Amino acid sequence: MTSQVEVSESTEDEPLPVAPVAGMPAQNGDGKRVTKLDRVVIRFAGDSGDGMQLTGDRFTTETAGFGNDLSTLPNFPAEIRAPAGTLPGVSSFQLHFADHDILTPGDAPHVLVAMNPAALKANLGDVPRGAEIIVNTDEFTKRALAKVGYAADPLGDGALDAYSVHPVPLTTLTVEALKDSGLARKDAERAKNMFALGLLSWMYHRPTEGTERFLRVKFANKPDIAEANVTAFRAGWNYGETTEDFAVSYEVAPATAAFPAGRYRNISGNLALAYGLVAASEQSGLPLFLGSYPITPASDILHELSKHKNFGVRTFQAEDEIAGIGAALGAAFGGSLGVTTTSGPGVALKSETIGLAVSLELPLLVIDIQRGGPSTGLPTKTEQADLLQAMYGRNGEAPVPIVAPATAADCFTAALEAARIALTYRTPVFLLSDGYLANGSEPWRIPEPDELPDLRVPFATEPNRPDGSFWPYLRDPETLARPWAVPGTPGLEHRVGGIEKQDGTGNISYDPANHDHMVRIRQAKIDGITVPDLVVDDPSGKAGLLVLGWGSTYGPIAAAVRRVRAAGGEVAQAHLRHLNPFPANLGEVLAGYDRVLVPEMNLGQLAHLLRARYLVDAQSFTQVTGLPFKAEQLADALTAQLEVQS
Amino acid sequence: MSTETHAFPSLGLVPKAAAPQSMKDFKSDQEVRWCPGCGDYAILAAVQSFLPELGLARENIVFVSGIGCSSRFPYYLNTYGMHSIHGRAPAIATGLAASRPDLSVWVVTGDGDALSIGGNHLIHALRRNVNLKILLFNNRIYGLTKGQYSPTSEVGKITKSTPMGSLDAPFNPLSLAVGAEASFVARTIDSDRKHLQSVLRAAAEHQGTALVEIYQNCNIFNDGAFDALKEPATRDQALIRLEHGQPIRFGSDNGMGVFRDPATGDLTTAAVTADNADRVLVHDAHADSPTTAFALTRLAAQDTLHNTPIGVLRSVQRPVYDTQMLTQLDQAVAQRGRGDLGALLTGSDTWTVD
Incomplete structure (x- = not known):
């Protein structure tokens, strides 16, 4: 997925095939078949302590380096270590990668790696019949099964007959591979996620050098742990290569056609945002001052910026949310590029200071990485329900511009745009990202500094x-x-x-x-x-239905639009980066369509604004599950609108 | 600029004024709108006539305030200023001071602003030791909201919101400050300009956060709150003037002294006699341990104000937050070179599409 808010004409992000079977089988040297696929969705799931996020990150990095397009969805509980083996303690990481341009982390996994019964039970509902499931059989003990309410072992009672199950004693194999390492059994067991990563890396022909290098750097102070992880990783790879249970491996060619020429890296939303802020500081010639209080899912921006003191970046971990923004505003009075980063509950506390910044007419960036609400809500899950808080959540008439990135990589350009508005107009500006963009990642074409806007004032x-x-x-x-x-x-x-x-x-x-x-x-x-005019993607110019979104729903909406068009439906798509003020042509665009559908991860906040401002009968399509929309679900909603229309 | 030659080492990075200044240079064109007779007038005049002494470029001085009567202060000074929101001035000033070591940053606040709604920011500013001078005007009442009790009002205070007397125990602001690791803690009185200016001078000289509690009379809602410290008949018995390195003696003819009770380690007062004169506590504002400074903050009686120490209770050197922040930036550049945006964005794991 590129960071541009426009709809590509490339291959449809088509409905999920049942099991990755279509393709061109070929024999490799070992007599194993190699099947070519155009895309795969993998989900790693395990206990919070099983290292699933790290495993997913490594697979993602290997995949990015290989040149596939990709999109990720980390999904984890707010508890650092929920009780082991329980459903609330399950942590997962989904990765969608392809030989073409893709827009979402995938509706459903082709492959589920389940490290324990809880991971299987929590995720099975998302796995379509025919998909592959790799389970760590060592964890399927009577006690572990009982803990999540399995009366019988699903590996033995036929419950998984509709799936292609690979039972692998991951723990035993890992411990066996490390028997000469000198590690205690408990420490050896902890490397089982690297065994799983090795196995999946073999299945999908991922390059391995990067992961081995990464492990040696990560555990530089504990060389025996580093070597144990590398050994487990290689053992997993070799297991796939030799065991008969894995007869087929898969190739997903690099997505060469999907990307414009340039140098690329993989980047998450929060990292892109942090880099965007550093770039805004450099491009404006103003020192960056971040005043922030730790809060999920925004803290990674504080962590990242604190590493870049050699850019003159000052990071101030304040005593509370109010002091975070207060210090940023004080620094702005002194001529810094003042920034505060937070999530919805923090915005509530900062409201009075935002009002002060409106009154003082000083530049200030308020970065809200939205999460499920109200109150503490769902700290690690995504939502878009702070739009009206950003728009109106202050005493008095206190208008604040709002900018929203559409994709993880787009967080970089959105940060520069928010800074442009703040500096040019001397005003606080909201940047509304969310948990999905913050933690998800995708390839990013690295801009040259001379491509970046001049923000000097x-x-x-x-x-x-x-x-x-x-x-x-x-x-x-x-x-x-x-x-x-x-x-x-x-x-x-x-x-x-x-x-x-x-x-x-x-x-x-x-x-x-x-x-x-x-x-x-x-x-x-x-x-x-x-602000730039809203660009509408309406290939035939004859669509009667417009789907209008904002923020992180861009990927699922664009994927849904591709599906509907592939099925012959005519639908126009537009995506708002600027929520306040709206683009000048928005009213005209809305008036040009018979029907307007507004998908949002809230109860219709943008639709409310549109109806109030433009007297347009915008229809809401909403979801507040803490998870992004699925393309299929949005495609169904669009199709239903087209049916009403005809 | 060299710190050695500057009269105020804490202000070594602040540019000096090109020419001598006078009090009128620091008066703004705004009409002062406090109630006639308010103690704030005296403090304003003391500050305006003290600032020229600093010899700083006026444009490099900033006063930041919160909300309350005292917080109108910045409008009346011809420096840079910000009248912010209730309780938040220390946080705002922290961001300004931490990002601009070339500024002399002052916070003006009151007992409600600093100790009630803004208590959190105050204690954290003190523990961080940012280069800020905090002037806490304590009138033991809410003035701007017309007369409710404040966190420094005595128990049983009859006010509009407490017709049967207030129930909550008050803060002792200086005990709180010492407990919050403050490196400079002082107290003075609105009506004693000479003493007030000597404390301001000491605060300005201090490197780090200085907290100056100024007893200030609200003649509308709490008139006479500090009369015991001002009336000729009582003040000698009530006031204890602290001077670093001097035995702590007070009362008419300095007949009273402060002693350490050997049984409890606590401080007490007693008449000085030939027998005990050599045991009068010698004030050491620079003592590393805060124990004696804390005990001094506890000497005064909350209701009668007898045994109220004024002057600098504590003034110690410890690392200053903004200086250290700047040092870290310099170290980062020394270790890794000035940041290169292109290199940062590129990172270490890239691929090329032709």
């Missing part, structure tokens, strides 16, 4: 009144932005505050007419922000 250096005085609220007639005069500038000493102020002078004013004027001019400044 001038500080005020001279008095701006004929009498030689300085008015801090004398506005730029084009942007309505006020001058940014930072402390240390002689002659421009001034005071700002949250009390209403007289336009121009900035002096405290309770004058009724002035307040009315200031409320309206702050709104006009935000309404007047220049």
Whole structure:
């Protein structure tokens, strides 16, 4: 998936085939068959302590390096170590990779790796009949089965007859492979995820050098553990190569046609966002100051930025959410690019300071990595239900621009865009990412620094009144932005505050007419922000149905649109990056279609805004499961709309 | 700029004024709108006449305040200033000071702002030891909301919100500050300009966070709260003026002294006699251990204010947050070179599509 918000004409992200069988069988040197596939969805599932996220990450990195297009969906509980072997403790990582451009982590896995009965039970419902299931039989003990409510062993009672099951004693094989390592049995067992990774790497012809190098670096201080993991990884590979249970391996060719020429890397949303912030600092020439309080799923941005002090990046882990944004705003007053990162509950606490930033008219980035709510909600799951909080969640009339990235890699460009608006218009800006984008990853074409926008803005250096005085609220007639005069500038000493102020002078004013004027001019400044027109993908130009989304639903919506079009349906697609202000042509676009469907991971917040603003009968399609939409589900919803229409 | 030659080492990175300044340089053009007779006027005048002494470029001085009567302070000073939101000034000032070591950053706050709604930010600013000077105007009442009890009001205070008397035990702001690892803790009084300025001077000289509690009279809602410390008839018995290195003596003719009780280690007061004169506690503001400073904060009686120490209770050197933050940035550049955006974005694991 590329980071552009436009719909590619390439191969459809087609409905899931039953088991990866179609293809061109060939014999390899060992007499094993090799089948070519165009795409595969794998899900690794195990206990929270089984290292499934690491296993998935490594498989992803191997796959990215191989040149496939890919998309990932990590899914884990909020507890660090939920009780072992229980359903709530199951952690999984799904990876979709292909020889062509893909848009989602896949609706359902072709291959499920289940490290214990809980992982099998929690995930089986998503696995279509005919798919392959690799189970760690060592964990299928009476006690472990009973713990998750299996009355009988599903490996023996025919419950899995509809699937292609590979029973593998992963733990025993791993311990056996490490019997000469000198490790205690318990430590040896912990390498079983690397055995599984080795086996899957063999099945899908993944390169292995990178993982071996990674393990040696990760465990550089514990060489015996490093070697044990490498040994287990190789043992898993060899197991696939030699055992008869695995008669077929699969090739998924690099997705050469899917990508424009360039240099690529794999990147997660939070990493892309952190890099976008560093880039915004470099491109604006302003030092980056991050004030933040740890919160899932945003903390990784704090972790990442704290590594880049050699870019002049200051990271401040505050005592609470309010201090995080307060410090960022204080730094912005001093001329830094002030940023705070959080999730929905943190935004609630920061609201008053955001209002202050609106009143002070200082640039500030508020990054909200949305998660399930209300309250603590679902800390590790995704949702888009903070849109109205970002739009309206403050006292008084306090408009704040909102930017939303569409994909993991797009978080990079969205951060630059949010910075452009904040710096140009001297305003706090919301960037709404979510848990799905934050933790998911995809290939990213690495931009050259000279492709990046110039974000430099001038500080005020001279008095701006004929009498030689300085008015801090004398506005730029084009942007309505006020001058940014930072402390240390002689002659421009001034005071700002949250009390209403007289336009121009900035002096405290309770004058009724002035307040009315200031409320309206702050709104006009935000309404007047220049944002690109909405681009509509409507190949025939004859579609009567428009599907309009925002944020992380881009992938599933675009995949659904491909399916519907492949089946002969006509549907137009558009995706909003700017939620406030909306693109100037949005009303016109909406008016051009008979029906508008708005899929959202909330109860219809964008639809609500559209209906209020444009008097359009936008229909909501909503889901709040903590998981992204599936393409099939959205394709069905689109098809239903087309049927109503015809 | 060299720190050795600067009169105020804590301000070594702050540019100096080109020419001598006077009090009027620090007066803004805004009309002061406190109630006539408010103690804030005296503090404002003391600060305005003290600032020229720092000799700093006026544009490099910033006053940040929260909400409350005292928090209007920045509007009346011709420096950079921010009148922020309730309780958050220490957090905002932390971000400003940590990102701009060339600024002299002052926080103006009150007992409600700093100790109630903003208590968390205050204690964390103190433990971090950011280069901030916090002026806490303590009038033991909520003034701007018209007369509710505050977290420093005495128990049983009759106010609009407590017609039968307040129930909660008050904070002792200086005990709290010492407990929060403050490196500089002082107390002074609005009406004693000379003392107030001497404490401001010591605070300005201090490297790190300085907390200065200023007893300030609210003549509308809590008039006379500090009269015991001001009236000629009582003040000698009530006030204990601390001077580093000097025996702590007070009262008329310095007849009283502060002693350590050998049984408990606690501090007590007693008349000084020929027998005990050599056992009067000598004030050591620079003692590494906060124990004696804490005991000094406990000397005063909450209700009568007898035995109230004023002056610098504690002033110790420890690492300053913003200095260390800057050092880490310099170290990162020294170790890895100035960041290269192209190299960062590329990372180590890439592939090329032709």
